[in-house]
Amino acid sequence: MTAIPGVFLTLAYRPFVDPIDAHRLWFLLLIPLALGVSITYKAVRTVDMRTYWRQVALMTLQIVFGIIALGAASYLVIQHLLPAVVPMR
Amino acid sequence: MTTPPSPAHQSPRLDPVAGVLALLLPGLGHFYQGHRLRAAYVALGVLGLFFGGILIGGIDSVDSREDRIWFLGQALVGPIAFGADHLHQTRFKVLDQITNQPRSADPGEARDPRTARPYADPTGNGPPNIKSLAKVNELGTLFSTIAGMLNLIVIIDAGLTTRPRPARGAPA
Numbered sequence: 460m461t462a463i464p465g466v467f468l469t470l471a472y473r474p475f476v477d478p479i480d481a482h483r484l485w486f487l488l489l490i491p492l493a494l495g496v497s498i499t500y501k502a503v504r505t506v507d508m509r510t511y512w513r514q515v516a517l518m519t520l521q522i523v524f525g526i527i528a529l530g531a532a533s534y535l536v537i538q539h540l541l542p543a544v545v546p547m548r
Numbered sequence: 549m550t551t552p553p554s555p556a557h558q559s560p561r562l563d564p565v566a567g568v569l570a571l572l573l574p575g576l577g578h579f580y581q582g583h584r585l586r587a588a589y590v591a592l593g594v595l596g597l598f599f600g601g602i603l604i605g606g607i608d609s610v611d612s613r614e615d616r617i618w619f620l621g622q623a624l625v626g627p628i629a630f631g632a633d634h635l636h637q638t639r640f641k642v643l644d645q646i647t648n649q650p651r652s653a654d655p656g657e658a659r660d661p662r663t664a665r666p667y668a669d670p671t672g673n674g675p676p677n678i679k680s681l682a683k684v685n686e687l688g689t690l691f692s693t694i695a696g697m698l699n700l701i702v703i704i705d706a707g708l709t710t711r712p713r714p715a716r717g718a719p720a
Contacts, residue, residue: 475599476640478606478680478688485683491600492691499593499698502578502586503705511589 493522560708567707571626574699577706582713590702597695598625605680605688607636613650618689624696624703640676642666652679 472479481488497518505511563581570577575591578584601609610632612619622629641650642657643664653659653675657666680688 473677475602476607476676477678478608478684479604481604481684481687482682485687488604488687488691492597492687492694495593495597495600495691496694496698497593498589498596499695499702502589502593503702508585 489526490519490523493519493526496522558710560710563707563709566709567703570699570703570706571624573626573628574695574702577703581706581709581711583711594625594695594699594702595628597698598622598628598692601688601691601693601695602632603688604691605685607632607640607677608652608680608685609688609692610636613637614652615689618693621693621696624699625692626699629692629696638664642676652677 494515497515501511501514501518505514563577566577566580568577569580573591574594575587575589577587578590579587610619610622610629612623612633619629619633622633637650640652640659641664642653642659643649643666644651645665650664653666655675655678656668657675658669659665659676660667679685
């Protein structure tokens with residue numbers, strides 16, 4: 460529902476035209492992003508196509524857990540390490 | 549007896565036709581070379597990311613006027629990206645009354661399909677599309693841009709190939 464002064468509009472969602480309402484769970488979109496990257500990259504890099512989907516799954520997990528690890532490391536540096544090295548006055 | 553070198557160690561062979569075909573449609577270059585399974589996976593990945601980005605951020609994710617730098621990446625998907633951008637510019641944007649330049653319609657505005665001019669329509673169907681904002685816009689744009697950048701890898705792989713064509717009857 461979009462609010463403008465004095466008026467309320469009920470706008471139906473139109474796929475591929477309007478954005479989805481994923482403002483609270485946007486971080487979950489990392490998973491299909493990692494899957495899409497893995498599907499394309501492994502399509503050109505895999506030598507033996509019999510192992511293709513296993514390699515796609517492995518690369519997807521590597522990306523997702525790698526990003527989670529980077530996020531956790533950034534959190535530790537900003538919230539704990541930097542305040543210890545350079546105390547806030 | 550010598551063993552044939554693995555594909556990774558063979559010198560690349562120039563295949564400009566496959567490179568151009570890969571730019572025209574993701575996966576078409578590999579399909580032309582006979583690698584049909586690879587072609588299907590490339591098309592699934594690149595087009596899935598590109599249209600996934602439009603699904604997430606709406607048609608507003610592909611915008612050569614407002615997000616020119618991002619569109620440079622998206623353009624590598626090929627004519628499909630230019631088609632999506634053309635559709636966005638000509639069917640969804642309104643022509644500003646003052647500047648006469650295309651812009652996204654504001655909430656409460658509708659678009660005159662004949663003149664592309666905006667008009668106030670608070671009780672009608674609303675704007676042609678809702679402009680995406682914040683993380684959803686960023687992720688939609690990112691999805692479709694990464695699709696284009698991955699297709700650059702695919703174009704190079706098809707245009708400078710090390711793989712032999714599969715033999716007739718062999719699984720592609």
